[in-house]
Amino acid sequence: MAFQLLINLTISFVWMFLYNAWDLPTFIIGYVVGGLILFVVRRFFHQPLYLIKVYAIIKLILLFFKELFLSNVTVVKHVLSPKLNIKPGIFALETDLKTDWEITLLSSLITLTPGTLVVDISEDQRTLYIHAMNIEDIEVSISAIKNSFERAIMEVSQ
Amino acid sequence: MTEISSVVVAVFVLLGSFLSLVTTIGLLRLPDIYSRTHAASKSATLGVLFILLGALVFFYQESGLDARLILGILFVFITSPVAGHLISRAAYYTNVPLWGKSVRDDLKVVSKEKRSKSVQH
Numbered sequence: 001m002a003f004q005l006l007i008n009l010t011i012s013f014v015w016m017f018l019y020n021a022w023d024l025p026t027f028i029i030g031y032v033v034g035g036l037i038l039f040v041v042r043r044f045f046h047q048p049l050y051l052i053k054v055y056a057i058i059k060l061i062l063l064f065f066k067e068l069f070l071s072n073v074t075v076v077k078h079v080l081s082p083k084l085n086i087k088p089g090i091f092a093l094e095t096d097l098k099t100d101w102e103i104t105l106l107s108s109l110i111t112l113t114p115g116t117l118v119v120d121i122s123e124d125q126r127t128l129y130i131h132a133m134n135i136e137d138i139e140v141s142i143s144a145i146k147n148s149f150e151r152a153i154m155e156v157s158q
Numbered sequence: 159m160t161e162i163s164s165v166v167v168a169v170f171v172l173l174g175s176f177l178s179l180v181t182t183i184g185l186l187r188l189p190d191i192y193s194r195t196h197a198a199s200k201s202a203t204l205g206v207l208f209i210l211l212g213a214l215v216f217f218y219q220e221s222g223l224d225a226r227l228i229l230g231i232l233f234v235f236i237t238s239p240v241a242g243h244l245i246s247r248a249a250y251y252t253n254v255p256l257w258g259k260s261v262r263d264d265l266k267v268v269s270k271e272k273r274s275k276s277v278q279h
Contacts, residue, residue, distance in 0.1 A: 068204055069204070075180065075196060079197060080183070086188075086193065088189075088192060088193055107243060108239040108240060111239035112203070118243050119192070131246060133196050
């Protein structure tokens, strides 16, 4: 991924040299042209095109903001409701993610989702222990959310 | 233009302070440390974020985009879930009990094993 980015930057600098113009618009045009060239020669790279990964990262960031907003709505509802009808508990969640940064990202995403908080990660990094504010109604929907998060992170890391 | 941006600033700052207020009420009302961390790690993040966004829009008219405010937003966004996680983890391993009405606790067995292991060594 870093290699492709480097090639793209090199192409845009070559573009600036060819035009003998040292300003931002020329750089951007060169960058777009470089992206097109990379798209044409994508067969020669061993990894998928890095622009796909950039798109996945943007999707992940948008997901992050959406979940943060929704979780705040949930917390506000719980805190300001006249009766405190919460059923907290800790449950275990198996994860397929391998590297450290993926697990870090997943656990901070989980912490920012509605009604969940990561308490501990097991020694072999396979299981996350999550404190849920309302374990009954959430547990089903949570696994769905986790799947979407995990998939989004995997799209970035592959 | 200034009218619109002042309305935006007002909405952001009011929303942020409302969320901070909710965080405080949550800290007082919720039963145990884990539920309190829920309120503290989520509402406080978005509250501070909204107030910083309001400041960003407010100072945009005078002095342009302030990169330090954007950096501040980014740092708060990255660090506060980690802080919530660490606080709750430290609480769990120093035997702070869950609320009496808590339903289940999958971590109990694992943490007991870990503790007995550390005693043996």
